[in-house]
Amino acid sequence: PNVKMQREQVSLTLEVEPGTRDGHKLLFFEEGEPEIDGDPGDLEIRVLTSSHERFARDATNQADLHHTAHISLADALAGFELELKHLDGHKVKIGAKDITRPFQVRTFKGQGLPRFEEYSKFGDMHVTYEVDFPKSLSADQKAQLRKLLG
Numbered sequence: 001p002n003v004k005m006q007r008e009q010v011s012l013t014l015e016v017e018p019g020t021r022d023g024h025k026l027l028f029f030e031e032g033e034p035e036i037d038g039d040p041g042d043l044e045i046r047v048l049t050s051s052h053e054r055f056a057r058d059a060t061n062q063a064d065l066h067h068t069a070h071i072s073l074a075d076a077l078a079g080f081e082l083e084l085k086h087l088d089g090h091k092v093k094i095g096a097k098d099i100t101r102p103f104q105v106r107t108f109k110g111q112g113l114p115r116f117e118e119y120s121k122f123g124d125m126h127v128t129y130e131v132d133f134p135k136s137l138s139a140d141q142k143a144q145l146r147k148l149l150g
Helices: 073-078 139-149
Strands: 026-029 043-046 065-072 083-085 091-093 102-108 117-123 125-132
Touching: 065 073, 073 125
Parallel strands: 065 125
Antiparallel strands: 026 043, 083 091, 102 125
């Protein structure tokens, strides 16, 4: 009761490296609340990642990214050229020259996030292709498809 504590504000700068794992703990030594008549404690910061509109991190290998690409039926059958803008802004070509089946997954080596504490190595990007089928076909389109595909 004879000790008076006064709150003090201190600004700290924290740099979170790309590829840092979800739940990773960072420690600021002796930057926490002080004990009465003692040294200040440590301040522990836990990194929590938020969701992204285009990419998801792999739960087991957090350097791997997952993306779902929607393609048309014509693109699935005839091939397509498509570029995907990565998190850091570079373009990744995810097109195909062959037939792409619905829910087919293609892996692009080294196109994921930097591996945690191994910044020269990268995870992979796994792209799942969802084929958007047309809502309807005319009788003429159906006849042309039957003739073309046999």
